[in-house]
Amino acid sequence: ENPFTCADCGQSFRYRSVLTAHQRLHTGENPFTCADCGQSFSYRCALTTHQRAHTGEKPFTCADCGQSFGYRSALTTHQRTHTGEKPFACADCGKTFSQSANLTRH
Structure with a gap:
């Protein structure tokens, strides 16, 4: 409620x-x-x-490589380098990207 x-x-x-x-x-x-x-x-x-x-505090640490980040979103983006995840797809050609900025630039 x-x-x-x-x-x-x-x-x-x-x-x-x-x-x-x-x-x-x-x-x-x-x-x-x-x-x-x-x-x-x-x-x-x-x-x-x-x-x-x-x-300069970086409380978010990658479990795969130990690199630290100041923002949770930066860690999430970084983790895609390990997983290969590419959640952003071009509606025209289908090419996928790990970061939304790369899709926008494409």
Whole structure:
């Protein structure tokens, strides 16, 4: 059950706190500011992730080769070099790519 509904878009949430955070997408409010560069974010977790750019922290490590990454998405992309997975396919020719940017460039 999701009793808290956004008046702007109608999306419903289980907790009021999640609705409050969601509403920042509509208002543009960014209350979480990086002390190093001044960039601001609507979610605390986004600030935490951003701060890795300043600290160099790389908490996501590839189990296959030991290489570390600052972002989970970067690890996911990297792991495709080991698995050979190519989830992005060209609708015109069928060629597949490991990264969406490569499909776009194609």
